[in-house]
Amino acid sequence: MADKSRSQSTISGCGMFVAHLPAGYILSKLVIKRDAVYRRWLLGVALVCSVLPDMDLAYFYLVDQRRHAHHGYITHTPAFWLAISAVLSLGLLACRKRDWLIFVAIGLLAIFLHLIMDTVAADIRWLYPFSDRSFNLVEVPALYQPWYLNFVFHWTSWIEVAICLLAASVFGWECLRAKQGQDKYSPPPTSQ
Ligand SMILES: [Zn+2]
Numbered sequence: 614m615a616d617k618s619r620s621q622s623t624i625s626g627c628g629m630f631v632a633h634l635p636a637g638y639i640l641s642k643l644v645i646k647r648d649a650v651y652r653r654w655l656l657g658v659a660l661v662c663s664v665l666p667d668m669d670l671a672y673f674y675l676v677d678q679r680r681h682a683h684h685g686y687i688t689h690t691p692a693f694w695l696a697i698s699a700v701l702s703l704g705l706l707a708c709r710k711r712d713w714l715i716f717v718a719i720g721l722l723a724i725f726l727h728l729i730m731d732t733v734a735a736d737i738r739w740l741y742p743f744s745d746r747s748f749n750l751v752e753v754p755a756l757y758q759p760w761y762l763n764f765v766f767h768w769t770s771w772i773e774v775a776i777c778l779l780a781a782s783v784f785g786w787e788c789l790r791a792k793q794g795q796d797k798y799s800p801p802p803t804s805q
Contacts, residue, residue, distance in 0.1 A: 629730045629731060629733065629734070629772075629773055630761075630764065630765075630770070630773060631773055631777065632730065632772070632773035632776040632777055633663050633664050633667065633727050633730060634660060634663055634664055635776050635777045635779070635780030635781070636663060636726055636727075636730060636776050636780070637659050637660050637662070637663020637664070637723045637726065637727075638656075638659075638660060638663075638780045638783070638784065639776070639779060639780050639783060640659060640663070640722065640723060640726055641655065641656045641659035641660070641719070641723075642783055642787075644659075644719065644722065645659070645719070650712075651715070651716070654716070655715065655716065655719050658716050658719055658720050658723075659719050659720070659722075659723045660723075661720075662719070662720040662721075662723035662724050662727075663723040663724075663726065663727055664727070665720075665723075665724060665727070666688050666689050666694075666724060666727050666728065666731075667683075667727075668688070669683050669686045669688040669689065670683055672686070673686075682735070682736065684731060684735040684736055684737060684747075685736065685738070685747070687741070689728065689731065689737055689738070690737075690738050690739075690741040690742075691725065691728060691739060691741075692741050692742055694721060694724045694725075695721070698717050698720070698721045701717050702714055702717050705717065732748055732749055732750060733749070733750050733751055733769055733772065734749060734750070734751050734753050734764065734767070734769050735749055736748070736749050737749065751767075751769055753767050753769070754767075
């Protein structure tokens with residue numbers, strides 16, 4: 614686990630590029646039962662929440678003018694999403710919508726998966742607000758320009774490729790099963 618005090622020869626601020634959504638899809642396949650009542654809606658919430666923390670990129674580009682790494686924003690801290698989830702849960706309980714708590718649970722799970730994946734190569738403040746110390750697993754050396762090539766050429770990008778391939782395989786398998794299910798229940802062609 615790397616400390617946040619880093620040398621000039623390493624960079625931070627990217628985390629994962631493209632694997633968040635595929636990872637959210639794999640997560641949904643692991644935790645949502647096939648006969649779940651709100652299955653499609655749960656899948657939708659898992660996919661949206663798997664990329665939700667990165668919505669702060671709008672603030673990063675439009676307001677902050679790229680002055681601070683967006684992984685340092687409060688939207689990339691577990692405490693922020695725990696607080697939001699607590700408020701939503703209390704609201705649902707107050708409205709007697711206990712069944713809908715499953716949406717909060719799967720959303721929070723997808724967001725934590727996002728933060729765990731970002732922790733591979735970006736600084737995430739897991740202990741905020743108790744500590745401002747940030748954590749990451751791997752220091753990415755600054756060798757190339759533009760900056761994102763450092764992440765593309767680093768071995769951690771293979772984790773992203775593997776996640777994307779796995780998600781594509783699961784999706785393909787699901788489509789195949791669905792088609793086989795349709796063929797099974799469709800009537801045989803009538804002979805002339
Ligand atoms: Zn992120």
